[in-house]
Amino acid sequence: MSERIRYAPLAKRVVSAEEASLHIQDGMRVGMSGFTRAGDAKRVLHALANRLSTEPIRITLLTGASLGYDTDKVLAESGILTRRLPFQVDTTLRRKINAGEVMFVDQHLGETAEQLRSGSLPPVDIAVLEAVAITEQGHIVPTTSVGNSMIFAQQAKKIIVEINHAVPAELEGLHDLYQVGSESDRGPIAIRHPGDRIGAIAIPVDPSKIVAIVSTNHPDSPAKIEAPDVDTRLISQHLTKFFLDEVKQGRLTNSLMPLQAGIGAVANAVLSGFLDSPFEGLTMYSEVLQDSAFELIDAGKLLVASTSSITVSGLWYRKVMDNLERYRKHVVLRPQDVSNAAEVIRRLGVIGINTALEANIYGNVNSTHVNGTHMMNGIGGSGDFARNGRLAIFVTKSIAKDGDISSMVPMVPHVDTNEHDVDVLVTEQGIADLRASHPASERHSSSKTARTQATATRFTAIWNKRRRVEGKRHT
Amino acid sequence: MSERIRYAPLAKRVVSAEEASLHIQDGMRVGMSGFTRAGDAKRVLHALANRLSTEPIRITLLTGASLGYDTDKVLAESGILTRRLPFQVDTTLRRKINAGEVMFVDQHLGETAEQLRSGSLPPVDIAVLEAVAITEQGHIVPTTSVGNSMIFAQQAKKIIVEINHAVPAELEGLHDLYQVGSESDRGPIAIRHPGDRIGAIAIPVDPSKIVAIVSTNHPDSPAKIEAPDVDTRLISQHLTKFFLDEVKQGRLTNSLMPLQAGIGAVANAVLSGFLDSPFEGLTMYSEVLQDSAFELIDAGKLLVASTSSITVSGLWYRKVMDNLERYRKHVVLRPQDVSNAAEVIRRLGVIGINTALEANIYGNVNSTHVNGTHMMNGIGGSGDFARNGRLAIFVTKSIAKDGDISSMVPMVPHVDTNEHDVDVLVTEQGIADLRASHPASERHSSSKTARTQATATRFTAIWNKRRRVEGKRHT
Numbered sequence: 001m002s003e004r005i006r007y008a009p010l011a012k013r014v015v016s017a018e019e020a021s022l023h024i025q026d027g028m029r030v031g032m033s034g035f036t037r038a039g040d041a042k043r044v045l046h047a048l049a050n051r052l053s054t055e056p057i058r059i060t061l062l063t064g065a066s067l068g069y070d071t072d073k074v075l076a077e078s079g080i081l082t083r084r085l086p087f088q089v090d091t092t093l094r095r096k097i098n099a100g101e102v103m104f105v106d107q108h109l110g111e112t113a114e115q116l117r118s119g120s121l122p123p124v125d126i127a128v129l130e131a132v133a134i135t136e137q138g139h140i141v142p143t144t145s146v147g148n149s150m151i152f153a154q155q156a157k158k159i160i161v162e163i164n165h166a167v168p169a170e171l172e173g174l175h176d177l178y179q180v181g182s183e184s185d186r187g188p189i190a191i192r193h194p195g196d197r198i199g200a201i202a203i204p205v206d207p208s209k210i211v212a213i214v215s216t217n218h219p220d221s222p223a224k225i226e227a228p229d230v231d232t233r234l235i236s237q238h239l240t241k242f243f244l245d246e247v248k249q250g251r252l253t254n255s256l257m258p259l260q261a262g263i264g265a266v267a268n269a270v271l272s273g274f275l276d277s278p279f280e281g282l283t284m285y286s287e288v289l290q291d292s293a294f295e296l297i298d299a300g301k302l303l304v305a306s307t308s309s310i311t312v313s314g315l316w317y318r319k320v321m322d323n324l325e326r327y328r329k330h331v332v333l334r335p336q337d338v339s340n341a342a343e344v345i346r347r348l349g350v351i352g353i354n355t356a357l358e359a360n361i362y363g364n365v366n367s368t369h370v371n372g373t374h375m376m377n378g379i380g381g382s383g384d385f386a387r388n389g390r391l392a393i394f395v396t397k398s399i400a401k402d403g404d405i406s407s408m409v410p411m412v413p414h415v416d417t418n419e420h421d422v423d424v425l426v427t428e429q430g431i432a433d434l435r436a437s438h439p440a441s442e443r444h445s446s447s448k449t450a451r452t453q454a455t456a457t458r459f460t461a462i463w464n465k466r467r468r469v470e471g472k473r474h475t
Numbered sequence: 476m477s478e479r480i481r482y483a484p485l486a487k488r489v490v491s492a493e494e495a496s497l498h499i500q501d502g503m504r505v506g507m508s509g510f511t512r513a514g515d516a517k518r519v520l521h522a523l524a525n526r527l528s529t530e531p532i533r534i535t536l537l538t539g540a541s542l543g544y545d546t547d548k549v550l551a552e553s554g555i556l557t558r559r560l561p562f563q564v565d566t567t568l569r570r571k572i573n574a575g576e577v578m579f580v581d582q583h584l585g586e587t588a589e590q591l592r593s594g595s596l597p598p599v600d601i602a603v604l605e606a607v608a609i610t611e612q613g614h615i616v617p618t619t620s621v622g623n624s625m626i627f628a629q630q631a632k633k634i635i636v637e638i639n640h641a642v643p644a645e646l647e648g649l650h651d652l653y654q655v656g657s658e659s660d661r662g663p664i665a666i667r668h669p670g671d672r673i674g675a676i677a678i679p680v681d682p683s684k685i686v687a688i689v690s691t692n693h694p695d696s697p698a699k700i701e702a703p704d705v706d707t708r709l710i711s712q713h714l715t716k717f718f719l720d721e722v723k724q725g726r727l728t729n730s731l732m733p734l735q736a737g738i739g740a741v742a743n744a745v746l747s748g749f750l751d752s753p754f755e756g757l758t759m760y761s762e763v764l765q766d767s768a769f770e771l772i773d774a775g776k777l778l779v780a781s782t783s784s785i786t787v788s789g790l791w792y793r794k795v796m797d798n799l800e801r802y803r804k805h806v807v808l809r810p811q812d813v814s815n816a817a818e819v820i821r822r823l824g825v826i827g828i829n830t831a832l833e834a835n836i837y838g839n840v841n842s843t844h845v846n847g848t849h850m851m852n853g854i855g856g857s858g859d860f861a862r863n864g865r866l867a868i869f870v871t872k873s874i875a876k877d878g879d880i881s882s883m884v885p886m887v888p889h890v891d892t893n894e895h896d897v898d899v900l901v902t903e904q905g906i907a908d909l910r911a912s913h914p915a916s917e918r919h920s921s922s923k924t925a926r927t928q929a930t931a932t933r934f935t936a937i938w939n940k941r942r943r944v945e946g947k948r949h950t
């Protein structure tokens with residue numbers, strides 16, 4: 001164990017998950033590692049939920065993004081959770097949120113740390129962080145995600161560490177842990193290229209704050225990624241053609257610009273599609289890497305990928321963990337206020353590709369609220385990238401629920417990313433390039449008449465002609 | 476004149492406005508200086524409009540923001556304008572836009588230069604720039620605004636300069652002209668404090684591109700700012716109290732954070748209100764400075780103000796121009812892709828205060844579309860600041876049109892800034908603090924039930940109880 005806990009005074013802090021959980025008390029704000037199922041602490045919160053049978057405990061849980069290991073489900077079912085932020089994807093928790101039983105703060109993933117720093121969100125009391133190891137200095141080496149762990153570690157009075165022995169020690173060195181610093185005293189985030197390293201390889205903490213260390217041995221819950229189907233392949237083909245056109249027009253080169261791709265089947269299929277494309281020398285500046293990123297690295301197409309988490313299928317998890325020496329050259333893991341920093345996304349000219357629930361003829365996108373009222377997952381990082389990147393692309397199948405619902409509508413009942421920021425919409429039916437650069441496009445024209453005519457013309461290319469869409473009120 | 480044209484070979488390029496206008500030809504994309512009535516070129520476009528009687532000319536006009544001198548009105552009436560971006564405030568032009576006769580691209584003011592650089596917008600053909608002087612190197616010293624003049628000068632094949640003798644030569648040195656550079660090869664915008672200077676004092680150009688120089692002698696059109704009234708004073712008082720509370724809670728100090736305030740009576744009244752407040756050592760990182768900024772400088776309360784334009788009343792215009800040596804220490808004029816840069820706004824933790832047309836109980840703001848379909852002015856810089864700043868505050872009177880319209884509605888028919896980004900709403904009735912930090916606030920809660928209950932409770936504080944609001948569809 002000493003290889004994993006290299007700061008000797010902490011050896012005596014190793015306890016059971018149950019014992020560690022005793023540091024979490026009623027009313028606390030708990031900051032936990034974990035970003036899209038990767039790098040989440042896997043045992044202490046489960047142990048805490050078990051205590052509920054004997055004592056009344058209610059907590060606020062902050063994480064990087066969604067968790068694996070059914071943690072959100074178990075916490076939601078137990079009734080321990082009063083408040084959750086900034087993102088989730090669990091069915092049970094979602095039901096509780098929509099019933100008003102758990103308060104959910106749906107936030108831009110790049111902004112939670114800023115809000116904690118500025119006091120717009122009250123500070124976390126305790127942090128629970130999964131780690132590969134604790135260094136000689138008592139600093140914490142995260143595992144497969146970084147998320148908000150740095151700000152949690154900084155603010156918390158107590159830190160519980162879960163050392164995960166299922167994660168190879170060789171993961172150490174892949175992280176680039178830069179402290180963004182407070183608004184009144186900080187400089188630029190000096191990243192000029194996706195692979196630039198500007199920080200430490202462990203989270204600096206005062207080791208005396210580490211009150212408990214728990215030993216675990218569980219791989220991350222595998223990502224549930226559906227294989228490409230006919231529709232996602234078509235979306236990928238439309239998008240490849242769009243990029244080829246951009247290259248032809250001289251607006252992009254064959255290495256495009258740094259890419260961000262959201263979680264989910266469509267985004268994964270789009271990147272996989274690049275395997276058979278002429279694009280090469282690619283880079284990613286993303287918040288999550290799925291299987292497709294590693295396929296592209298293996299194919300020699302993707303040179304470097306910056307991310308806040310590695311969220312892959314079971315098969316790829318093993319491949320990546322067994323070949324860390326190889327991937328080390330290509331992958332950088334960052335805190336989410338760096339992976340999603342407005343500054344870096346704008347500077348690098350990132351191309352963001354995210355999945356919409358639905359989109360409308362004015363170019364507004366709904367990413368979160370089914371029917372305008374039912375929360376799905378949250379806006380995640382889609383806003384961080386869409387508003388600050390060079391190109392904001394949203395993809396979705398044109399119909400949902402086996403054809404019962406059109407995802408292309410006259411008016412979205414909830415707007416997460418609006419017409420000012422949406423550049424390109426893609427469905428299996430085609431592509432709508434809404435940028436003002438295109439002579440016929442009047443997306444941003446505010447004359448609704450002119451806009452409706454011109455945008456709707458482009459829009460018809462992407463909706464499914466088999467579907468009729470009921471009229472909705474304009475937005 | 477040699478003092479104003481210090482690069483000798485250009486002396487022979489001095490011509491009449493009519494002659495200069497001949498460089499502008501049918502179908503051209505014209506980039507002109509001018510930002511909220513300040514620093515606009517005042518003669519060449521008028522001369523161009525006159526040519527219309529004899530030849531058919533249609534142009535696209537890009538500027539920094541809105542223009543003075545009735546230029547937009549004259550151009551709109553003449554029929555010369557086919558396309559206009561990124562902002563306007565003229566009644567005649569607005570009518571044409573809403574009739575679909577002029578295409579209007581309503582853009583974030585900080586993004587136009589980025590879109591020109593990346594090719595999302597086609598490049599401008601010719602630039603028409605107002606200047607104080609041309610330097611020994613043939614570089615251009617702008618006047619009371621910088622706007623998008625740097626990117627226009629860089630892209631245009633030809634440049635027409637209007638040397639404005641009504642602007643004192645002493646304005647030279649107030650500008651900080653930094654080239655943001657292209658997305659594939661650029662570093663940070665290294666501003667750490669609002670007053671930092673990182674650029675040149677003149678726009679670097681190849682002087683051979685300057686094909687014509689026109690002499691003018693007209694002060695900027697004065698800003699039309701209504702004096703504070705009962706309602707705007709109340710808004711100012713509510714906001715002052717809010718800031719005092721923030722200081723008491725330890726989230727802000729008496730010097731607050733760098734402030735941005737939008738154009739208009741409400742924002743001006745809010746800043747004027749700071750004169751009688753305990754706040755001191757203030758700074759601004761804004762896109763426009765109104766009278767109130769100079770009142771605060773004179774009172775010793777505002778130390779430094781960064782802006783892209785000086786837009787003041789006739790009285791203050793004289794005062795500022797006559798005392799440039801004094802204001803030089805306090806004012807920095809920047810290109811709008813720097814004044815509105817996501818990077819700097821986020822880094823500095825700017826507090827943005829902008830005026831909404833209307834807002835709704837979910838915290839969504841409509842800044843642009845009356846009734847969801849009728850364009851008012853455009854989103855301007857409000858989105859740049861709201862989405863990237865530390866606090867996004869929107870102010871508006873709770874009723875418009877003499878009480879016929881409530882500005883606080885259940886659902887806004889158009890969303891410019893959404894619930895993810897709106898922190899505080901203020902009307903003369905009170906303040907609604909929608910931040911997640913407040914225990915009772917569930918703004919971002921996605922359960923519409925929970926959110927409606929909690930947010931609506933806060934919301935009632937700011938709407939006018941005299942008004943009943945008709946039900947609208949939820950967003």
Ligand SMILES: CC(C)(COP(=O)(O)OP(=O)(O)OC[C@H]1O[C@@H](n2cnc3c(N)ncnc32)[C@H](O)[C@@H]1OP(=O)(O)O)[C@@H](O)C(=O)NCCC(=O)NCCS
Binds near residue numbers: 354382405
């Ligand atoms: C939009 C989003 C929910 C799509 O998820 P996905 O897994 O890629 O796509 P799916 O087609 O499987 O859709 C997910 C669910 O939404 C439903 N759905 C999709 N479009 C819908 C629509 N227009 N109306 C109603 N339901 C819809 C699907 O039927 C599916 O329901 P199910 O879980 O009951 O089967 C997801 O991408 C998301 O949460 N986006 C916001 C966050 C984000 O963009 N993060 C950025 C980077 S990680």
Ligand SMILES: CC(C)(COP(=O)(O)OP(=O)(O)OC[C@H]1O[C@@H](n2cnc3c(N)ncnc32)[C@H](O)[C@@H]1OP(=O)(O)O)[C@@H](O)C(=O)NCCC(=O)NCCS
Binds near residue numbers: 737763846855857875
């Ligand atoms: C919203 C905005 C139009 C308000 O303008 P203002 O001059 O401060 O405020 P006013 O109260 O005079 O409103 C302007 C007009 O809108 C009308 N108006 C205001 N609220 C309205 C509402 N809810 N419904 C219909 N009309 C409304 C007013 O009656 C007035 O009409 P008029 O010109 O016919 O008299 C203006 O601030 C704007 O364009 N904002 C977007 C751009 C921006 O925020 N830029 C940021 C920094 S410069």
